[in-house]
Amino acid sequence: MAGSYEAMWEKLNLDLDAHAGLLEVLGKFYGDIYLSQDKRLRGMEYLDFVLSEIHGLRIKELQEAKAQGRKVVGTFCVFVPEELVYAADAIQVGLCAGAEAGFDKAEKILPRNTCALIKSFVGFKLSRLCPFFESCDLIVGETTCDGKKKAYEIFADYAPVYVMEIPQMKQACDRDLWKAEILRFKETIENLTGRTITAESLKKAIRLINDRRRVLQRLNRLRAAEPTPISGRDVLLINQVSFYDDPARFTQKISELCDELEQKIARGEGVVDGAQRVMLSGCPMAIPNWKLPYIIESSGAVVVGEESCVGTRNTRDLVDEEGQALDAMLDALVDRYMRIDCACFTPNRERLEHIVAMARDLKVKGVIHYGLSFCQPYGIESFKVERALREAGIPMLAIETDYSMEDVEQLKTRVEAFIEMIR
Amino acid sequence: MHTIGLDVGSRSIERVVLDPATGLWSWTKVPTTFDPIGQCRRLLADADGVPVMATGYGRKLVAETFAHLRVDTVTEIQAYALGAHFLYPEARTVLDIGGQDTKVIALNASGKVLRFEMNDRCAAGTGKFLEFMATALQVPLEDFGDYALGADKRVQINSMCTVFAESEATSLMARGEKAQNIAMGLHAAIAQRVLAMLRRVGLEKPVIFAGGVAHNRCMRRLLVEAVGDGFLAAENPDVLGALGAALLAARSISSAQGA
Numbered sequence: 001m002a003g004s005y006e007a008m009w010e011k012l013n014l015d016l017d018a019h020a021g022l023l024e025v026l027g028k029f030y031g032d033i034y035l036s037q038d039k040r041l042r043g044m045e046y047l048d049f050v051l052s053e054i055h056g057l058r059i060k061e062l063q064e065a066k067a068q069g070r071k072v073v074g075t076f077c078v079f080v081p082e083e084l085v086y087a088a089d090a091i092q093v094g095l096c097a098g099a100e101a102g103f104d105k106a107e108k109i110l111p112r113n114t115c116a117l118i119k120s121f122v123g124f125k126l127s128r129l130c131p132f133f134e135s136c137d138l139i140v141g142e143t144t145c146d147g148k149k150k151a152y153e154i155f156a157d158y159a160p161v162y163v164m165e166i167p168q169m170k171q172a173c174d175r176d177l178w179k180a181e182i183l184r185f186k187e188t189i190e191n192l193t194g195r196t197i198t199a200e201s202l203k204k205a206i207r208l209i210n211d212r213r214r215v216l217q218r219l220n221r222l223r224a225a226e227p228t229p230i231s232g233r234d235v236l237l238i239n240q241v242s243f244y245d246d247p248a249r250f251t252q253k254i255s256e257l258c259d260e261l262e263q264k265i266a267r268g269e270g271v272v273d274g275a276q277r278v279m280l281s282g283c284p285m286a287i288p289n290w291k292l293p294y295i296i297e298s299s300g301a302v303v304v305g306e307e308s309c310v311g312t313r314n315t316r317d318l319v320d321e322e323g324q325a326l327d328a329m330l331d332a333l334v335d336r337y338m339r340i341d342c343a344c345f346t347p348n349r350e351r352l353e354h355i356v357a358m359a360r361d362l363k364v365k366g367v368i369h370y371g372l373s374f375c376q377p378y379g380i381e382s383f384k385v386e387r388a389l390r391e392a393g394i395p396m397l398a399i400e401t402d403y404s405m406e407d408v409e410q411l412k413t414r415v416e417a418f419i420e421m422i423r
Numbered sequence: 424m425h426t427i428g429l430d431v432g433s434r435s436i437e438r439v440v441l442d443p444a445t446g447l448w449s450w451t452k453v454p455t456t457f458d459p460i461g462q463c464r465r466l467l468a469d470a471d472g473v474p475v476m477a478t479g480y481g482r483k484l485v486a487e488t489f490a491h492l493r494v495d496t497v498t499e500i501q502a503y504a505l506g507a508h509f510l511y512p513e514a515r516t517v518l519d520i521g522g523q524d525t526k527v528i529a530l531n532a533s534g535k536v537l538r539f540e541m542n543d544r545c546a547a548g549t550g551k552f553l554e555f556m557a558t559a560l561q562v563p564l565e566d567f568g569d570y571a572l573g574a575d576k577r578v579q580i581n582s583m584c585t586v587f588a589e590s591e592a593t594s595l596m597a598r599g600e601k602a603q604n605i606a607m608g609l610h611a612a613i614a615q616r617v618l619a620m621l622r623r624v625g626l627e628k629p630v631i632f633a634g635g636v637a638h639n640r641c642m643r644r645l646l647v648e649a650v651g652d653g654f655l656a657a658e659n660p661d662v663l664g665a666l667g668a669a670l671l672a673a674r675s676i677s678s679a680q681g682a
Contacts, residue, residue, distance in 0.1 A: 407543065409480065413498050420497065
């Protein structure tokens with residue numbers, strides 16, 4: 001894709017040489033992990049295309065939208081209410097945070113023992129490697145964890161940052177706080193776009209984003225079939241792409257993929273024979289963080305569920321669509337987002353219940369908990385997750401890792417041993 | 424027909440030849456060297472048509488290099504569990520401290536793996552740590568445990584990082600601390616870390632101590648002191664992985680014949 005987009009990247013002030021290197025590595029990585037799979041769905045060609053154009057066509061679309069006066073809002077977290085962004089005719093994209101890029105630069109302004117996700121987004125920005133960052137009119141941070149909260153303060157020197165305060169408990173006063181935050185965000189987006197969010201525009205936006213959640217819910221229902229009709233890493237990729245593709249087009253394409261999946265299930269076709277069904281749980285995996293799923297699926301197992309922000313945490317709950325007045329819809333938004341079971345909440349019993357229920361529904365043999373090094377909320381909560389699963393008779397393996405490849409061999413041994421154990 | 428188990432570790436390679444019909448087995452140990460493939464080639468010279476099960480960090484290498492033989496692979500965790508259960512049917516926990524990994528495996532009464540813990544990417548608390556420290560104190564690795572047992576007190580070593588622990592040892596020496604006492608402190612630091620892992624897995628007894636570091640008498644004594652009764656060093660601590668692999672190879676033949 002390089003040839004036709006260089007001028008655009010140059011205009012966005014990317015570091016062209018380093019960016020070309022990044023795309024080359026990404027392409028090779030994608031080829032090894034994705035294109036090498038057998039019995040893939042035809043519908044995945046769309047995802048292959050989107051990925052091959054990750055910094056090309058989609059960025060061009062964003063630039064064209066911007067030329068027509070639309071605004072682009074970048075985020076890192078499933079708490080940012082996308083409905084408000086689309087209701088003001090702006091575009092929301094999830095930002096690059098899944099690769100070990102620019103860590104040397106990030107470590108100049110952040111402690112080394114910061115989680116890889118934070119170092120990655122800072123590194124992408126400082127190294128001028130991510131055209132999404134450079135396309136954003138506003139970058140929305142949030143106070144989910146201390147690492148992000150403090151990093152955004154520093155990051156604000158380099159990008160237009162706005163931070164939402166996420167409550168840490170779920171009492172009535174926390175809902176009040178969150179409602180105030182949603183209203184403040186609404187005003188911010190209205191000021192940014194110069195557009196007023198109306199009952200009509202919000203209704204449409206709620207429907208748009210719910211539809212995307214619905215199609216991902218459908219995908220999750222279908223992929224649970226036995227034999228497993230689609231690899232876990234393909235589903236992970238679909239979830240990852242959902243964060244930055246155009247929502248309506250994405251819903252349409254994944255709906256077609258689901259139709260194909262239904263036919264495949266009707267024919268009784270699976271992607272792998274005799275693989276052990278496992279579920280992933282824990283920290284989000286941003287593109288191109290495919291390391292652990294790839295290790296798992298190369299070790300005799302198949303991932304049949306992702307209990308993660310890039311997974312069911314983002315798609316489980318819909319916004320209630322009954323409300324007609326703007327106030328009622330805003331309340332519906334407040335309630336939907338308060339149901340997110342992020343490890344930043346205390347206590348967070350509902351997450352444990354969701355994990356156990358999901359593991360049972362999906363009939364998994366075991367759960368692999370993924371924690372990013374230095375992520376305290378998920379790291380500490382993994383002990384509670386393990387206990388809840390043990391009480392339910394489901395084995396769990398806790399993996400703590402980052403984006404580097406130096407521990408791949410040790411991870412393989414652990415994952416293989418876990419799969420031998422649950423077989 | 425017999426089977427072969429091959430445990431390709433970071434320091435040594437063990438081969439077990441097992442006759443499943445009688446349960447009799449024999450074993451060989453060679454250093455890994457810088458040419459593990461060459462070493463394996465010698466160990467597999469007569470393996471045409473013989474079921475081979477490879478384990479250890481070099482298991483994939485063996486499977487890929489000797490694709491013309493009947494080679495399967497299994498992780499060290501499963502292999503050590505099988506080997507330990509065969510020799511010590513009552514074992515409920517296996518502690519394996521090898522060249523670059525430390526593992527604790529919990530077994531049920533029939534030898535099935537229930538849980539396991541493994542050190543992460545770093546060599547802290549493994550044989551590599553001891554090797555590094557023995558070199559720093561200029562004591563041959565084989566003698567390092569006995570050397571440490573000559574200590575008259577235990578000095579505290581706080582760091583488990585191999586590099587930091589060495590600088591800690593250096594500053595202790597500069598203060599005139601006896602080298603044996605420092606050696607003891609280094610062993611005690613590993614024992615502390617291993618105990619924490621044992622406790623995380625549950626520390627059901629008896630505990631079988633295996634892997635190359637189980638040869639070290641100081642390590643054995645410190646762990647017996649801490650764990651108490653029911654802590655047993657395997658008679659041939661190096662062989663459990665290769666033996667477990669050979670047993671698994673035998674099991675796959677019988678299940679293939681059954682089917």
